[in-house]
Amino acid sequence: MSTDEQASHPWNLESPLSAVPAAVDTQLQKYLQQSQQEFSHINPLVDGAIAVLRDFIVNGGKRVRPTFAWAGIRAALEGGGGSLDALCGIGMDAPSSAPAELSAHSTAVLNALSSFEFIQACALIHDDIIDRSDTRRGFPTAHRTFESRHRERGWLGSSQHYGVSQAILIGDLAFAWADDLYNGSGLSINALHRARPAWRAMRTEVIAGQILDIAVEANGSEDVADSFAVIKYKTASYTVARPLHIGAALAGAGERTVNMLRNVGQDIGEAFQLRDDQLGVFGDPEVTGKPSGDDLRTGKRTTLINEALRRGDAAQATALRKGLGKGEESTEADIERLRDIIHDTGAQAEVEKLIEARTQRAIESLRAGGLGADITTELTQLAEKLTHRRF
């Protein structure tokens, strides 16, 4: 491949994990543009709604799920018992002699990786309605965008309800297109067939995790088992374990590798969310970009908070319950007092221990996993980065 071709096709089947976000960004833009064109005949009003989805998707995101899916594929290919033939089907026997084919296969992989971002778009757009969030990544949320348009144009009826309604629908559209992009990716039919149970599980688990999240918030549960179940399905499975699983299954990894990656993914994912719990209480607002003591102000019963309530004596628990969920009412001193209680109960240290244990277990499993040096190193670094992050 010449330098020119590399410049226009920077993504290939040897790309490192770190190359995923930029490559996925490009592919998403392309797919969105094509799809918008494909359905532009329906009506300009529909076109305008699709544009909101497009802006939402291209305006950032760390592309974590595509990255783990690529890690799963590479793990399968680099010592995990998989093959390019299993992934891409016929035509992969002699990739070196067929650069055009190779490029088609690279694109197929990139399509499949990008499809995870459409599921994420649906999840976030619908979550933002449920959480009544006004902004996401510094931009108005989808339902607020539709609401503003309605208001600016002086349209009939409730602007607020109109915003929610259109956001429900473009979330649905994103979910439909996730399946279209994934199943029409160009990956081999056998690959898609092998990964079908994992694809099904991922989508069901993230929805189930969210159903559970709002149910335990509503029933006032302070049970660590409940908050942990939310972590398990809404974050760990969906964000790490299943993307790794799907990638590995697509590329035909052996059962031992698949199981190892799923366990590693579950550990990394749980540690990732527990880190989020810690940052939600102890994080530096200058670094996280979120308000100081964000989870304390919202009063969300995270695993960290529930652990503190469980461990605290009666006075500590009472003080915590009284101080949580006060929003802007809490002064910085109030927040600091709540932090001290959580620290004093030993919950902060316990959660830190849980994070460390999971991260270490994941890294040891990876090192003993028999995969190639490159993917082992890259995945280990990613695990460290996600679980030790400060934002």
Add this chain to the structure above:
Amino acid sequence: MSTDEQASHPWNLESPLSAVPAAVDTQLQKYLQQSQQEFSHINPLVDGAIAVLRDFIVNGGKRVRPTFAWAGIRAALEGGGGSLDALCGIGMDAPSSAPAELSAHSTAVLNALSSFEFIQACALIHDDIIDRSDTRRGFPTAHRTFESRHRERGWLGSSQHYGVSQAILIGDLAFAWADDLYNGSGLSINALHRARPAWRAMRTEVIAGQILDIAVEANGSEDVADSFAVIKYKTASYTVARPLHIGAALAGAGERTVNMLRNVGQDIGEAFQLRDDQLGVFGDPEVTGKPSGDDLRTGKRTTLINEALRRGDAAQATALRKGLGKGEESTEADIERLRDIIHDTGAQAEVEKLIEARTQRAIESLRAGGLGADITTELTQLAEKLTHRRF
């Protein structure tokens, strides 16, 4: 096959269109039970939410989309250039000598047909949120069911918002399972591949139609072109044309048959919705089960109403606009006056003419379509029934 076997497997690859609803009902129950079991380990609260989806799906519906999809398959098989081999793949060469195989293929077809009802469940559950509907088929809508549970249990936060949130999520779950059931139906991989563009178009079009519907309601459009575009995508494509198209593509119909069925489906679907417009104004509440002059009371700008506004003189249009959307305020005499105006503008007769022209064109195309006598007759009868119905 013995009589006993027939009783326990009443569905087979020669079943008439009229057999679809009962067969789909049974298959949906089975799939929902299996799926509920498959994810029962997550949490009883999730199980309870899935139960709401199950009740929603099994509590009726006419199974119109599965019926048209089966019509598309049969059209392909009965003179349309398709084959059982195209539909079900290897193993269909000698069906008569392999009753076990035949049963597996029947099940695969039934899975694919049933999957349309999961899309419909998502569409209806989300539509009911958007339309703020309290009941559906005589039962509380999904968001109202979750809302009641929340209230009865004295849970925290807004019962209304909780209901909407959980209903958004189980609608999403239904949408995910539609794809799972369809792509995992057991139909041949080539069949699914052939039908992919139609499957994509159907899902995008129904969402786009709904986006358009609420946008033109909000912007106050009284343009016949706008209300007709909603009919075209939200109803005709989604309910008739695309299910026929998907069925035909799955079974490998020739291009001529596919195009004929798509046109026929578009005509039947448009006539079906225009009949709905007529019944919404002129229908007998004793027969329709809906309030007298339902569309007049809601003030929805249907094609019939827009046609009346377009044709009416200034006095008629003013009287119409003034009288529409008054809900319970309108007396039976008010409704009767509005009906008279719509009749006098010629809109009623014009819409009747549109229905008749579409129905006749569809029937003529079917008769000239070169398909077998059975499917031609059954589809013709179905077209007549749907477009001449009184409820």
